[in-house]
Amino acid sequence: MSSTLAAAPAGAPANATVANPRSRVILASLIGTTIEFYDFYVYATAAVLVFPHLFFPPGNDTAALLASFAVFGAAMVARPLGAIFFGHLGDRRGRKVTLVGALLTMGIATFLVGVLPTYPQVGWLAPGLLVIMRIAQGFALGGEWSGAALVATENAPAGKRAVYGTFPQLGAPLGFILANGLFLAIAALMPSEDPSRPSDAFLSWGWRIPFLFSIVMVAVGLWVRLNLVESAAFEKTVKAGKVQKLPLASVFRGHWRELVLGTFYMLATYVLFYLMTTFSLSYGRAGVNAALPGLGYDYTTFVLMMIIGVVFFGIFTMVSGPWADRWGRRRTLIAVTLAIIAFGLLWVPMLSAGPVGVMAWLILGFSLMGMTFGPMGALLPELFPANLRYTGSGISYNVSSILGAAVAPFIAVALWAWGGGSPFWVGVYLSAMAVLTLIALILGSETRDVDIEA
Template sequence: MAFASFIGTSIEWYDFFLYGTASALVFGDLFFPTGDPLISTLLAFATFGVGFAARPIGGAVFGSLGDKLGRKKVLVVTLLVMGAATAAIGLLPTYGQIGVAAPILLVLLRLVQGFGVGGEWGAAALMAVEHAPKGRRGFFGSMPQMGVPAGTILSTGAFVLINRMDEQTFLSWGWRIPFLASFLLVIVGLLIRVSVEESPEFEKLVKEKKQVAMPLRSAVRDHWRVILLAGGMRFSENSVFYVVTVFLLSYGTTALGLERAALLNAALIAAFVEILTIPYFGAVSARFGARRMYLSAAALSVLLAFPFFLTVNTGNMVAVTIAMIVTIVVACVMYALQPSMMGSLFPAEVRSSAVSIGYQIAAVFAGGLSPFIATGLYAWSGEQWWPIAAYMMVMGLITWICTHLATKRYGGHLT
């Protein structure tokens, strides 16, 4: 079950992250030509954030369906939604071909992507932790989280290969190949997801007739404070991840003069390290305590914000790669423990709705907007890096406070 969650989420995050990489490398020129590279990149990142705006809607809709119809059905439908939207992006004509209709269609497809991935995480995370043996929820919950670095590796690796093309070929049609490849990956994911068994906790709810008629309404009415705190628990990890993996691609090439291929390779190395560290942190949480590890990582993320940029600004690719790895590993501590920690905050009858909404709140305010905010701060400050580091520090403080309050006052619904 844990392996199936990992494979499925890897494919969905491949679809989602392709857009982020393309926003930094190609969408500004092809869909938002302004004559100013910084403004074009800013507009591309804005549409990247649009997908995150749709994620809470997807989380609410599919989260509620997960409580009413089951986690498994949601996993199958969200994979189809994501795959179709991603492949369609690969077929889009550019601004130079159809004018303003091109960016409009791109934004609409990004909204569909956000809607699909917004509903996927809650179902995948709960399938893992609700199938887990007692005392191993941290490890089992970390399995779907590995889908993010795996998706990063697949999407970044695809662009690394395509980047070997000459510039004209890459901009003409080469960038489309990774998006169209989603067709094949979706078929693989569907074969895996239709074969898994439904969550035993959901089946228990059905058997004992303890389902609520309107789980979404019940979750918001009875647990809104905890949902907000759960969202805040993600602010640091989510913002750090997208600053490092998305904004840094643009900042490194334009401000520091680093090679695009070198930055993509550094992102790949960091993602490989993530795949190793996420299950490790999930496993050792049973020994060291998930709450203690989470709070320590949030505090460390505050301390690392300025050293991260000071190291990156050296322009030395070895130093840049090390800075990316260290910062991402700290975020991985928090990310690995989110399914088990957030799942324990809510009762089973509204768990899918509640964790999906809480998780996707952060996706909007800390995830999708972070490359846009970072680029905006960079432009506002006269191309200075320190406001971005300060932004990362604030996100870390919010996460520490929310984690402290949520885990101290609530929890215990998963043992």
């Protein structure tokens, strides 16, 4: 298997090997997660705009929205299963083949959502098929992130693992901008007279375009990933005979503490992530005088505001890498988590301050998202040895999706309704989850100086 390694650069020690050139590492780790998050966000946007109208019984808008979010959450439940399956492959067969499989699974599932029949056409079969496709998306994403993070960190130069670990994290803001930008363009070409509801043309066929377009992006991603070669860390594991027959059993037996800590490290990140992307779109578009009142923005205006916020998400994702390499992952994330706790308690005054306050809320929320999400690309892989890293980091990352992202939109809508339309308790919920992350970070240790090939 050592034949898959590239030649050592000039001036390097005779026994040095380089798994992939820097440009290939950046592109492979970035483009794959961009496509995966694009597919994920396409569904998240449709869960608010389209699916409550087309895939569930009419008559109760709030119930339809909650049902749509429940299907959205089903993917999060599938993600740990994907992490186990793809983690097993990644730790036994290598990172490359596993990443290709995850990308294909996501791409096919997303494309098929674009051709599904709706509730008026086939009744309850429509949401049933939607659930199956959504579970397939979650299953694929469960194997995607950890593999992309490993490609980046296992190929990083010394002292720059957190910087390289931000490359796969950038897929989240880029995927959001691509998915929502495409939905925005289609909605602009198919305008609606009712700002609270998409046009008939959009509901009839326009919403399908972003799902069908994903197949083109998947083809590009496959071309990039098929040109990868295995990392030196995995090759060293194979040569040393350390590949585990059952990585799942080994990681639970010998690294259960790291699994628990990693899961709670990600908790605040996940809750913030899905409150700022999914819940905020519902709250921002809800009418001021609606049964469940919100901010009353039309779809185009609010999505443009969100995209501005997501630009800051991308900027601070990149900024967080050098911070985490300089000051350490733990110290950086403790400071950011304290800021998230404070942010959750400021929702009402910020959202009550008019358009300027709402824009400041989006920018601050997405900036904090970048600062907490960026270092995770290095931190979670560093918790585990090379022969269990795909499985361990994937399980921590994706089990946290159940505790955080799977229930966050659903809990947020319930708290929104319970508070009579006020977002106060939604912000408190975010702060409470961030407190749990803070406790985990305090209990954990710094990982900046661990040997990534060990």
